Amino acid sequence: MPGVPLHLPAALHAALWQHARSDPHHEVVGALGGVLHGETWFVHTLYPLPNIAPDPTREYLADPTYLLRALKAMRAESLDLVGLYHSHPRGPDRPSRTDTQLAAYDVPYLIADLRSGTLRAYLLPEAQEVALHVTDGPE
């Protein structure tokens, strides 16, 4: 089992799925703000971002202007980037080769697989799975 856990409040878990299902034929992307305590990531905020990939049915590219804005909003609340999520409209719940090649941040990458309804998280490029804990209420 994976050792590094990510705690995601139930309300943000729901918001992530709502975002993914709002555009079921395109990949959606977003950023997660929070804190790292020891080896555990705690998510506090979720920022949906525009997907500006040339073919959003099969890939994602977060609009850098909106990503920068989200990072600034995190800093204003003394939060850090603790995750990036995107959806796979037709699965699978694992990172694609492109996901692995383009991963630029040392935070968990969450993948919402709309086909199977599963959400999993990985550190990339190692593809080491991160244990996802959906928690009640705010952390």
Ligand SMILES: [Zn+2]
């Ligand atoms: Zn992907």
